[in-house]
Amino acid sequence: MVRLNMWYYKYLCLLLFVFIGNVNFLFGQGNCLIYPEDSGERKACELSYRALEHRQGSKESQLLFDEAIKIGPKYAWAYYQKSVPFFKRGLFAEGISLINKAIELEPWNYLYYRAYWYFYNRSYGYCIKDLEELYTVHEESYTTTPGGDLEMRLLLAMAHAQSGDVPKGIYWMQHLMERYEQEPQLKGLYDHFCLGVLYYKNNQFDLAEVEFEKQLTVDDKFADTYYYLGLIKAKAANNTLAQDYFKQALAKMNGENGGYSRNSFEAFNIYKEDVEKMLND
C-alpha cells in the first residue's frame, strides 16, 4: 500500500511538472498560438520567429521585423527584438526609439532592457527611473540582465550608489535578499559581493566583511572579493592580513587555481593595477 502511494505521488508530481512546463511553453513569450488566427499579433509573432532564424542584425532579419511591426503594431516583442542589434552596434538613437515602443505596450516586460543599456552607458538617473518603476509600479519579483547573470536590482543598487545615494543602494540589495528568502535557489553568484561593496562604500566595514565572507562560500575564485577584504583589513590597520588578501586577489586575477575577475560592475570594477597599487603601498 505504501509502495502504491509512493508510485502515485511520484507520477502525480511528474504530471504536475509536465503540465506546468507545457503551459509555460505554450503561453510563453513569443508563442504564436496564443493569438487568434489571422490577427496582426499572430502574424507578427510568426514573422518575428522567422526573423530570428537569420543572423542578428542582418538585413533579412531587420526587414522581417519591419514587416512584423507593420502587420502587428501592438506586438511588443518584435520592437524589442529589432532593437537588440542596434544597441549592440552603438546605434542607440534607433535602438531607443524601438524599445520605447515596446515599453509603451508592455512596460513590465521591457523596462529592464532599456535600464540595462542606460546602466551600461552610465546614465544612472534614467536607469534608476526605469528600474524603480519596474519593481514598485509593476511589482516585478525577479528579472535579470540580458545575459542572465545579475538580477537587475544589483544594477539599480549600483546606480544609486554611483549617483551618491549608497544607503538607497543598500536598501535595494536588502529588498533583493528578502526575495531570496522565499526562493534561495535564485540567488546569483555576485549578490553578496555587491551588497558587501555597498556596505564598504557606506563605511559599514563589519557588515561588508560578513557579506564578503558569504561571497567566498558562494564563489571563492572571484578575485575582487579578496581585494575588498584586503581593503577592510587595511582600514583596520591589519597590514599583514591585508597584504595577504591583495596577494590572493592578484593570484586570482592571474587565473591561478581557476581564479578570475570580471568587469560587469562598471564603476565598481577592479583592475590588476588597483591590486598592484595596494601591494606596493
Added chain:
Amino acid sequence: MKYIIFLSLLFTFQALFFSGCFNADSAVKPTTYDIPTRNHDLGYIPYDAKLDKPDFLVCDSTNIRSGRNRLQYPGGKNKFRKDITSKYLYKSDYKDFSGYIVVRFVVNCKGESGRYRAESLNLDFSPSDAPSDLLQYAITLVKSLDHWTKSTAYDIETEYSKFINLKISNGKIEHVVL
C-alpha cells in the same frame, strides 16, 4: 524507460490538446511571406566620398560582426580610457554640452579601420546637438588610437563594427564606454 514513454505521451497529448483549443489547423499552416533580398548588415557603414578614403574596402557588407570584446586595444579597455582622456583637449566652446558622443567605425578583413562616424545624444539616447567640431574632434581622437587587434587568430579576416561612447559632462570626458 517507463518515465520517458510516459512523459512523451503526456507531452504529445497536452500539445495536441492545447493546439486544438486555440486553433485546429493553424500550427501547420505555411506562412506566405517572402524573404527579402540580401543586403547590408546593420553594422555596415556605407562609403561616403566626402568622409572616407576610397581605398578602404569592406570585403563582405552582409557579414559585419559586433561584440564588445572582439576587438582588443593593447593594454586593455582601461588603457584606452586613459589614453583618450589624456589626449582630449577641452575647449570653452564645449562647456554647454553634456551627453554622449558615439563614434562608430569598421575594422575590415585586412585589419584596417575606417568609415568613422560620430553622433551626439542626450543621456536618454535621444538625438542632441553638439558643437560640430566636437564631433569631428572625437573622430580624430579615436582615429589616433587606431591599434585594434582581433581577439583570435582564426577570425583574422572577420570584419567588425565597433563603437566608442564618450560620456561628456560640461564639455569634459566623464567616462569612456567601449
